[in-house]
Amino acid sequence: MIHVGENSWNLRIFITDLALERTMRVRGDQHLGSILLQLVDPENPKDWSDHALYWPAKNVWLTRTRATLDQCGVQADSLLHFTPMHKVLRVQLPDLRYIDCRVDYSAKTFGAVVNLCKQLDIRYPEELSLCKPLEAEHLKKNFAQLPHLKRVPIAEPDGTTYLQPAPDTNSFVPINSGFNGGSNGSLDKPSAPGLFFCAPLSPHNAAGRRSPTPHTPGNWKPSQTGYGTYDSSSSLGDFQENLASSPHTPSADVRARLLRPKSLVEKARLNVGWLDSSLSLMEQGIREYDTLCLRFKYYTFFDMNPKYDQVRINQLYEQAKWSILNEELDCTEEETLMFAALQFQVNHQVDMQPLAAIDSGIETSSQENDDDDIDSALNELQITLEGSNAHDPVNITRIPELSDYLRFLKPQRFTLRGYKRYYFIYRDLHLHLYKTADDSRCTAPAITINLRGCEVTPDVNLAQGKYAIRLEVSPEDHHGPNSEVWVRCENEQQYAKWLAACRLAAKGRSLADSTYESEVDGILSLLQMQRPVHGVHVNIDPRSVDAVDYLSPKMLRKLSGKAVQRILEAHANVRELTLLEAKLKYIQAWQSLPDFGVSLFIIKFDGHRKEELLGVAHNRIMRMDLSTGDHIKTWRYNSMKAWNVNWGIKCMMIQFNDENVVFSCHSADCKVVHEFIGGYIFMSMRSKDNNQTLNEELFHKLTGGWS
Structure with a gap:
């Protein structure tokens, strides 16, 4: 029965x-x-x-x-x-300080970052993301060669069973983490075997996973969301004010653990740690009291406003600073000294800023403050509605052009041919080269170059008087590798005008664009800051300056005993800048570096045995040589029709107007590449009209890749 x-x-x-x-x-x-x-x-x-x-x-x-x-x-x-759902997460900020935050472990990582940035008073949180801390060993092997976690149930001492980790995009473990189990020894709370351990944080806490911080009066920082942050590793004082200013240098322990990639391959492996924005922290193996790094991920910064973005500007400046000091970007000697001078000016302004200046606005009448706010708001509204060049309208009846004598070279192997002088005319996104100015009025051009979509790389050496522009131009039929041409100018003024024109043309913009003059002024300003001022008396004791804080190890070795003197000479160019101006100039100079904003990945194209580099930027992806970094071919997002991933074989296919590109990623999971491309396309869709609302659904639709 x-x-x-x-x-x-x-x-x-x-x-x-x-x-x-x-x-x-x-x-x-x-x-x-x-x-x-x-x-x-x-x-x-x-x-x-x-x-x-x-x-x-x-x-x-x-x-x-x-x-x-x-x-x-x-x-x-x-x-x-x-x-x-809300648990404590230790977060390392771009300035390398640690704070403990209440974060929603059940929300998608993108939403958790949005709420975290709201607490930290950072606008446009879509530009940032969380990543796992990396160790030096991660730069020595590709993602596929790193130890991975098997999806098998693991029991904790209290009987809890976890499956570590979820099928996320970065299920790797540090080499020296004691992965195979057991507690760390310095922990009050036993840690689950197989959890991601970060590098030691500070002398008083030697493991990435920490015991709960006991609540003490004055440590809790409440926020409008009802959740706050613990001040666990530094005396932040007033939370947001202190995030707008950072210590000159981190602790020796933190600085000793900074990674300095020595090659393009190691730079590509830096991108292995990014979390999947479409999964929650818990689903990616992150547990309470673990450590993650908050970083700017997408190098396209929208609406940078000194009035509202002091925290954002400072943290972006700090990330830029450490990318220079850690040699993540290549710099010339003049550029390095310019960055050091700007950093010194920032530190000098922080030290010299009197305490009374913080409260200086208290004595100002409220009526004056109200009038200033109204005037500022009206000016911003006028710029938004009319454009930044509203008082200097462009004559659209005449196509603007640029013309001058420049030198031209198309580099080829096994040739000793040098630069040849031509008469250049820039018109309608094209360079037309003639033998003489008279020929431009009666004959066809000897050479014509289409600048739309080209790669523009400055090649400047002030000490040698070299002002060159390297152009990597796509062939007219868009098939085959890029061809490289070099253009050399005679002086700074000529160089600034033609470099600005080439940069705008690469984006499909003509000289009629309202940003052309500001682009020229910005280039000249950066060149001026790189020019040393000899014999200027600077009232600063050289013995008070430690060059280690301002120069990368490679440049420190090169300049040797003259480092401090050269820094102070370069500082004479920027000593009049205010604190915010110096930070913004630093960010501007950072953005002007040839390699800025290109996230690298080691890939193999379908049917090829050789590993190559893929560079992902805000408006394009690039096929690059693994050893030299030379651009082989460039594809623009505006010619992209679709991008798909075969999750079974971890292979990515991108459909362009005239070809399909198929590759597998070796330095990170292909989901990371997919998310970078989708994220940049999302960033390009932002505008002043809708900057008050963040379309999370669209972000996940472009980056998720699962539906």
């Missing part, structure tokens, strides 16, 4: 706050919401609103309260956790 039961069974639920396990009688068609109601004791005054069910064995959150247990796949042998 067969007895039909009521189809109910026992479900084990562990309440993490109480360290208590409860067994409930449930049915498969029962909704999660009803289970939560039975689980919470109505007589207990504790607020359970921030709690949700988490399934450790599957590493997923069960947040859809209307879903049934059957729909979620929960069965009688399952153990669920009833745990807070």
